[in-house]
Amino acid sequence: MPHPIDLAAWPRKEIFDFYNSADPLYSVSFRIDVSGVYRYTKPRGLSFYLGLCWAVTEAMNRVENFRYVIREGQVWLLDERRPSFTDIRPDTHLFYMVTLPMDQDIDAFCRRAKEQSRQQDFFVDLSTEGDDLVLLSCLPTVDMTGITTSRSTRPDDSMPRVTWGRYTVDAEGRRTLGMALEVNHRLIDGYHVGCFVTELEAVIRDLGERGAP
Numbered sequence: 001m002p003h004p005i006d007l008a009a010w011p012r013k014e015i016f017d018f019y020n021s022a023d024p025l026y027s028v029s030f031r032i033d034v035s036g037v038y039r040y041t042k043p044r045g046l047s048f049y050l051g052l053c054w055a056v057t058e059a060m061n062r063v064e065n066f067r068y069v070i071r072e073g074q075v076w077l078l079d080e081r082r083p084s085f086t087d088i089r090p091d092t093h094l095f096y097m098v099t100l101p102m103d104q105d106i107d108a109f110c111r112r113a114k115e116q117s118r119q120q121d122f123f124v125d126l127s128t129e130g131d132d133l134v135l136l137s138c139l140p141t142v143d144m145t146g147i148t149t150s151r152s153t154r155p156d157d158s159m160p161r162v163t164w165g166r167y168t169v170d171a172e173g174r175r176t177l178g179m180a181l182e183v184n185h186r187l188i189d190g191y192h193v194g195c196f197v198t199e200l201e202a203v204i205r206d207l208g209e210r211g212a213p
Contacts, residue, residue: 002132005068005075016075016186020155024185028193029146032200034167035175036208043211046110050085053113053136054106055207056162057083059200060134061102065192066183069131070156075187078132081160085136087117097124099133106207135161143168144178151182158184 007013034052041051060066060081067078084099098117103109137149144165151157160183167177181193 002076002078005077007075010075015189019184019186022155024155025151025157025182026185027146027148027180027182028190029178029180030197031176032179032197032204033174033176034204035173036204036206038167038175039211040106040207041110044107046107047114049138049140050110050113051106051207052164053083053085054103054109055203056136056200057081057102057134058106059196059203060160060162062199063192063195065188066134066160066196068187069158070184070186071131073156080132081134082130082132083113083136084129084133085113086138096120096122099125099128131159133159135159137161137163139163139165142166144180146178147180149182155184155186158187160188 007016010016034048037051037055038048040046041048064077067081069076069078080102082099082102084097086095087098088095098113098120100113100116103112135149139147142165144163147163149161149163151161160181162179162181164177164179167175169175181196183193
């Protein structure tokens with residue numbers, strides 16, 4: 001169950017307090033090999049985009065600092081973050097936001113997310129929104145090198161934001177893309193960003209090894 005952190009005994013309290021005096025949100029961009037997600041999703045008829053949404057959320061939930069949230073000045077530790085991803089209606093090119101619980105099974109998640117997105121006829125259901133989300137988006141027509149997203153400037157905004165661009169294919173068939181991660185420095189340092197990237201690479205590698213059915 002989510003529970004509050006004892007700030008007086010919290011090792012990073014000094015850092016937490018320091019970044020309260022300025023805008024603590026920052027962005028890191030990097031390239032990542034997503035071939036494993038492609039190798040897993042395509043033979044199964046699953047969405048590559050939704051598969052990567054699952055992989056990012058799965059990796060994020062493995063790093064404790066990414067599950068911290070700030071609620072009225074108090075830090076809480078979540079059991080897990082829920083994915084909230086953007087999708088586009090092909091008839092209008094307008095985007096909307098789909099939020100659903102995380103699922104330990106990538107196949108079940110992709111199918112459920114696709115169906116929920118297909119049925120959704122509104123921009124966002126605010127009743128499902130909360131501070132436990134990871135906000136996910138994609139620029140599928142751009143080989144993206146970095147991005148900043150719409151966000152609050154409040155120092156307690158603790159929802160990570162992850163955006164990626166179009167993948168490119170090299171001579172060896174590797175699919176790589178640019179990914180941007182936005183986080184709150186009161187909760188997450190560069191070390192934890194590195195941990196997230198390491199976990200994401202491990203999740204993607206595992207999917208690639210599972211490969212075709």
